[in-house]
Amino acid sequence: MKELKLMKGNEAFAEAVIRAGVDGYFGYPITPQSEVLEYLMAQKPYERTGMVVLQAESEVAAINMVYGGAACGKKVVTSSSSPGISLKQEGISYIAGAELPALILNVVRGGPGLGTIQPSQSDYFQSTKGGGHGDYKLIVLAPASVQEMADFAGLGFELAFKYRNPVLILSDGVIGQMMEKVELNPQISRRTDEEVATECPWATTGRPKNGPRRIITSLELDSAKQELHNIKLQAKYKQMQDNEVRFETFDTEDADYLLVAYGSSARICQKAVQTARKKGIKVGLLRPITLFPYPSEAISKLASQVKGILSVEMSAGQMVEDVRLAVNGKVKVEHFGRYGGIVPTPDEVVKALETKIIGG
Amino acid sequence: MTETFDKPEIRTPENLVYSKTKVLTDNVMSYCPGCGHGTAHRLIAEVIDEMGIQNNTIGVAPVGCSVLAYNFFDIDMQQAAHGRAPALATAIKRLYPGKFVFTYQGDGDLAAIGTAETIHACNRGENIVIIFINNGIYGMTGGQMAPTTLPGMPTSTSPYGRDTQIMGNPLKMTEIVATLPGTYMVTRQAVHTPAAVRKAKKAIRMAFENQKLNKGVSFVEIVSNCNSGWKLSPVKANEWMVNNMFPFYELGDIKMNGELVK
């Protein structure tokens, strides 16, 4: 039975991770996501489900613990915030290269550098365009509520194992820190070692008596083989684009203008839509839920309907590039954002729509 | 016809006293002629074979000459990012406490880029085996200075010898980890003579057996040669190792059963 609770986004994620039957969490404290590790430690999941929870010596060690655990077929997760996610990029590239399922949560804060501890969405490029070295993609989920912080723990693992690919939950300081009611799924039991061995025949759990040894590596010195591996990865990313695009729309049926926003910006934009409509501006909102794969087709379709599109994000303009690629010049696309930890108000969004798109 | 000195009449299974263990694959190892890596690999494989744990062991290969170790061991293996093998091993062992888990790392991997992972895995007392191959040089990348390069020793990035005033001092990671409460066994061995090999194998066997006790890290350093990096023939390299490496990296047990022995 589902259970209703009032929780912080970070805590809801942590609780959902336990309930999803996750085997291991490896993390390192950084604001504004430290509640994940704190909550897990307080909950003693090693007693509740036998889950391993370990505070690593660094973000680098934590992501490599995730690599080791994922390579054994276990459900493993790490969380951090922007500067810590930068440190994890090498490991994420290895995990993607070795095709391992893993879940990573980024509760984004403002940058660059040590930046600020206030919320931001300035890691969009890092999350969707690579982050680390090499041609790879993460599935990127963008929660806009505490409920989605919880839901995406389960969904994240489902997708990670379906594609043998790391999944990134791109949250931000607003969603991580705010409290909302959340409906929690019932506890799923952790898979037994035998179940892991059956479901993940590729996992390194000890060489089978009657089968070849398993090797988890991202190294291939033969360029021809490395190219084949890249082609295989690209085909997998194409499959994700074909099957895993997720988004939702508000008030787009009769819209003359469109806002595109994800995460906490999408919440602000929902209010902006209402405000604008009261003023007689027929505006709708598209909220990408997956940032990779990106809902380009849906945006392209709406671009044939509306007169202009405003991309709203708490950054200097990152996702707007993907909106422009989707729109491909059909209508005007502008960016509005606040950054450095400033959260825009709905009124600011409406004003930006009026000046940059309608009047611009 | 040249005389072969073969004695085919004694080549019977009951007279067999030594053959390559099945835990090593038939792949030709990628190491240079005379390199101690090959011997170290063989000893680990023999121990796994003799303990009957081939189906119950997970190894972690590093970045460096032994990056391809997974091609030579017939066991499940993971290849780690440079220096991160102890982090992988930590997770593997915690998620599978019943499995035997070891890392195999060179000096650049373990004592430079992976210093934090090494020290913290040792300090947490992870119940794993760490095999540390110390040849005082970066072999794979072409003989650059390592954290363990001896004072005055020439390498491609210390071509006039390691000047400790400028380049710092060699790091004795083995002595450092021996001081940590999480290490149960710390020893320094070599594989250049039959006697040394037999002793090193006993140490590796003990390290793997220790995993059954759940008392922390068993850490085996093997002081080894790098013929190509040192620019010496294999036999000369072993002599140089005895005369130069051993006085600085003294062979012997440093910590046994959780107690410092010297």
Next chain:
Amino acid sequence: MAKITGDIVIDIEKCKGCEVCNTACPQEVIGMSKEVNSKGYNYAIKVNGNCVGCANCAVVCPDGVITVYRAKV
């Protein structure tokens, strides 16, 4: 008293000619070939019949190319 005799089999294609076995042999059984194997290495060969099967050569061989037999005759 029974005499001990031994024999070694060298996988010459895998031998890299490092000569470490040569110096480890107490009976001076091992020398190096004048011919090379397909990788171009002068490989280890037996130069006399004095092998006692002590296995020292196999124990130090980095490439595990030596198989050893020992028998009482």
